[in-house]
Amino acid sequence: xxxxxxxxxxxxxxxxxxxxxxxxxxxxxxxxxxxxxxxxxxxxxxxxxxxxxxxxxxxxxxxxxxxxxxxxxxxxxxxxxxxxxxxxxxxxxxxxxxxxxxxxxxxxxxxxxxxxxxxxxxxxxxxxxxxxxxxxxxxxxxxxxxxxxxxxxxxxxxxxxxxxxxxxxxxxxxxxxxxxxxxxxxxx
Amino acid sequence: xxxxxxxxxxxxxxxxxxxxxxxxxxxxxxxxxxxxxxxxxxxxxxxxxxxxxxxxxxxxxxxxxxxxxxxxxxxxxxxxxxxxxxxxxxxxxxxxxxxxxxxxxxxxxxxxxxxxxxxxxxxxxxxxxxxxxxxxxxxxxxxxxxxxxxxxxxxxxxxxxxxxxxxxxxxxxxxxxxxxxxxxxxxxxxxxxxxxxxxxxxxxxxxxxxxxxxxxxxxxxxxxxxxxxxxxxxxxxxxxxxxxxxxxxxxxxxxxxxxxxxxxxxxxxxxxxxxxxxxxxxxxxxxxxxxxxxxxxxxxxxxxxxxxxxxxxxxxxxxxxxxxxxxxxxxxxxxxxxxxxxxxxxxxxxxxxxxxxxxxxxxxxxxxxxxxxxxxxxxxxxxxxxxxxxxxxxxxxxxxxxxxxxxxxxxxxxxxxxxxxxxxxxxxxxxxxxxxxxxxxxxxxxxxxxxxxxxxxx
Numbered sequence: 213x214x215x216x217x218x219x220x221x222x223x224x225x226x227x228x229x230x231x232x233x234x235x236x237x238x239x240x241x242x243x244x245x246x247x248x249x250x251x252x253x254x255x256x257x258x259x260x261x262x263x264x265x266x267x268x269x270x271x272x273x274x275x276x277x278x279x280x281x282x283x284x285x286x287x288x289x290x291x292x293x294x295x296x297x298x299x300x301x302x303x304x305x306x307x308x309x310x311x312x313x314x315x316x317x318x319x320x321x322x323x324x325x326x327x328x329x330x331x332x333x334x335x336x337x338x339x340x341x342x343x344x345x346x347x348x349x350x351x352x353x354x355x356x357x358x359x360x361x362x363x364x365x366x367x368x369x370x371x372x373x374x375x376x377x378x379x380x381x382x383x384x385x386x387x388x389x390x391x392x393x394x395x396x397x398x399x400x
Numbered sequence: 401x402x403x404x405x406x407x408x409x410x411x412x413x414x415x416x417x418x419x420x421x422x423x424x425x426x427x428x429x430x431x432x433x434x435x436x437x438x439x440x441x442x443x444x445x446x447x448x449x450x451x452x453x454x455x456x457x458x459x460x461x462x463x464x465x466x467x468x469x470x471x472x473x474x475x476x477x478x479x480x481x482x483x484x485x486x487x488x489x490x491x492x493x494x495x496x497x498x499x500x501x502x503x504x505x506x507x508x509x510x511x512x513x514x515x516x517x518x519x520x521x522x523x524x525x526x527x528x529x530x531x532x533x534x535x536x537x538x539x540x541x542x543x544x545x546x547x548x549x550x551x552x553x554x555x556x557x558x559x560x561x562x563x564x565x566x567x568x569x570x571x572x573x574x575x576x577x578x579x580x581x582x583x584x585x586x587x588x589x590x591x592x593x594x595x596x597x598x599x600x601x602x603x604x605x606x607x608x609x610x611x612x613x614x615x616x617x618x619x620x621x622x623x624x625x626x627x628x629x630x631x632x633x634x635x636x637x638x639x640x641x642x643x644x645x646x647x648x649x650x651x652x653x654x655x656x657x658x659x660x661x662x663x664x665x666x667x668x669x670x671x672x673x674x675x676x677x678x679x680x681x682x683x684x685x686x687x688x689x690x691x692x693x694x695x696x697x698x699x700x701x702x703x704x705x706x707x708x709x710x711x712x713x714x715x716x717x718x719x720x721x722x723x724x725x726x727x728x729x730x731x732x733x734x735x736x737x738x739x740x741x742x743x744x745x746x747x748x749x750x751x752x753x754x755x756x757x758x759x760x761x762x763x764x765x766x767x768x769x770x771x772x773x774x775x776x777x778x779x780x781x782x783x784x785x786x787x788x789x790x791x792x793x794x795x796x797x798x799x800x801x802x803x804x805x806x807x808x809x810x811x812x813x814x815x816x817x818x819x820x821x822x823x824x825x826x827x828x829x830x831x832x833x834x835x836x837x838x839x840x841x842x843x844x845x846x847x848x849x850x851x852x853x854x855x856x857x858x
Binding site: 269271272273275304305306308310311314315317318319348349350351352353355357358 | 621666745
C-alpha cells in the first residue's frame with residue numbers, strides 16, 4: 213500500500229503545496245434559487261450551513277426533514293447564532309424555481325436564510341455524492357432517506373443527521389456549537 | 401509534550417496511509433476493472449480499520465492531555481462515538497509535529513475533519529460501483545387472497561426489479577422485471593416495462609418500448625412498487641391486466657411524455673401510440689411483438705397543477721383501440737375510453753378520484769354501441785408514520801359489450817375498503833385493509849376480506 217499509495221493517489225490529495233479544499237469548496241458552486249437568482253455557495257463561506265436534499269412532491273421524508281430543519285433554526289436562534297439552510301432539489305427537471313417557490317409559500321418556509329436551490333441533474337448528483345445523499349428515481353418518485361449535513365464556518369463537515377429518526381450520526385463537539393446537540397449520539 | 405509529538409507523528413503516518421488507501425478507490429472506479437476494484441475495496445477496508453485505530457488513538461491522547469492539562473479547553477480534539485479523528489498531515493506528506501500543544505490541538509482537530517470528510521465521501525461513493533439494482537417486494541396474508549377471493553391465507557405478492565442505467569446525457573432507459581403469482585398461484589415472470597428514450601428537452605422525453613399506458617392518474621403514479629402506494633392494492637378497475645384489470649395497463653409503442661411550466665401552474669402531457677391489445681383466455685394481452693392486424697391504440701393525457709394550490713391536480717385522458725378477443729366468434733371491438741381525475745396530494749392529505757367512461761362499438765357483430773363506466777374515490781390522511789385511508793370503487797359494465805364479456809374480470813361490482821398503513825421505516829411499510837365487495841351482474845355475490853401486507857423497497 214505504501215508503494216501503490218503515492219502512485220494511485222489522485223483526487224484525494226491536492227497539488228503539492230496547495231491547501232486542501234474544504235468540503236464546501238468541493239461542492240458544485242452554481243445554483244439557482246426559488247426566485248430565479250444565481251447563487252454561488254461561496255457566498256455562504258464563513259457561515260454555518262445546514263444542507264439537505266429534497267423533492268417538492270415528497271410526502272414522507274421531506275416534510276419531516278423540513279420540520280427538523282425548523283427545529284434546528286429555532287435552536288440556532290436561541291443560542292444567539294446564525295446559519296444558512298440550503299435545500300437542494302434532487303430532480304431539477306421537476307423541481308424548478310417555481311416549484312420551490314410554491315413549496316416555500318405553502319409551508320411558510322419564507323425565512324431569508326433558507327435557500328431552495330435548483331441545479332442541473334449533474335450538479336445535483338455531484339452534490340449528493342459529495343455530501344452522502346444516496347438516492348434513486350422510480351419514475352416520478354425519488355427514493356431517498358432522511359439526512360442533514362452541517363458544514364461549519366470553515367467549510368468543513370461539522371455534523372450529520374440521518375436514519376429514520378432525528379439521529380445525530382457524527383458531530384465533533386467543538387464543531388457543533390449549535391444548541392441542537394442534545395440529540396443522541398450514534399452507537400457506531 | 402514529547403509524548404504528544406510522538407503520538408502526533410504516529411497519527412500523521414496513519415492518516416497518510418488512510419488517505420493513500422482511499423485515493424486508489426477513485427482510480428479503480430475509473431478503470432472499472434473488477435479485479436482491481438476488489439483489490440481496492442480491500443484497501444479501503446484497511447483504511448477504515450486505520451481510521452478506527454485513529455479514533456482509539458485520539459481518545460488515548462485526549463485522556464493523557466486531560467491528565468496533563470485538567471483545565472484545557474473542551475475543544476481540544478475530542479472524538480465522539482462514530483467520529484473518526486487523527487493527527488493532521490498536510491496534503492503532500494507528513495509534516496513534523498510542532499512542540500506547541502496548541503498547534504497539535506489544531507492539527508488534530510483539522511485532521512479529524514479531513515478524515516471525517518473522507519469517510520463521508522467514501523460512503524457516498526458506494527453506489528458508484530456498477531449499476532445499482534433497486535426494486536420492491538411484498539408479501540401478505542388475509543382471509544382471502546387479494547387477487548383471488550376463492551383462495552385464503554398467506555400470499556406471495558411480487559418481487560420487482562428496477563433498473564435505470566445511465567447511458568448518456570440525453571439517452572434514457574428504464575427496465576422493470578417483475579416476478580409475481582397469478583390468480584391461480586403460478587409464477588409469472590414479466591418484463592413489465594422496457595423503455596428506451598431520448599430526452600428532447602428538460603421535461604420532455606420520447607420513449608419507445610413497453611410502458612404503463614398513461615391513462616388517468618394511478619397507472620403512471622404508482623406502478624408496481626407496493627411500498628410507495630398508500631393502499632394495500634390498486635383499485636380493481638385500474639389493476640394490471642393479469643391481476644384483474646379491465647383496462648390495457650401496458651402498451652408497446654411510442655410515448656411522448658412532457659411538462660410545461662406556465663405562469664399559472666404546470667401542465668403535463670402524454671401522447672402515445674402502440675400495438676392494439678387483444679383478449680386471450682379472458683385477460684388483456686399487450687401484443688408485445690406486434691398486433692395481428694396492425695391495429696393500434698392511440699391516446700393522450702393532460703393534467704394541470706395550479707401554482708396557487710400546492711398538491712392539486714386535475715386531468716383528462718382518452719384512448720381508442722381495437723381489441724380482438726379469442727372467443728369462438730372472434731369479436732373485434734372498438735374501445736373508446738375517456739377519463740377524468742382529480743388529485744389533492746399534500747403533506748397531510750392524499751385524496752384522489754378517477755372516473756372513466758367507455759363508448760365501445762362492436763365492429764365484427766351486430767350488438768352495436770355500448771356504454772359502461774367506472775370510478776373510485778380514495779381519501780387518505782398522513783399522520784406521521786400512520787396513514788389511514790378509505791376507498792370506494794364502482795364499476796358498471798355492459799355485459800352485452802364483447803370487450804367486457806370476454807374478460808374474466810369484466811363483471812360489474814362495487815367495493816368499499818378501509819385501510820391503515822404504518823411506515824416501519826423509510827423503506828418498509830405494514831398495511832392492513834378490510835374490504836367488502838359486491839358483485840352485481842354475472843354472479844350476484846358479496847364477500848368480505850381482511851388483508852395484511854408487508855411491503856419493502858431496496
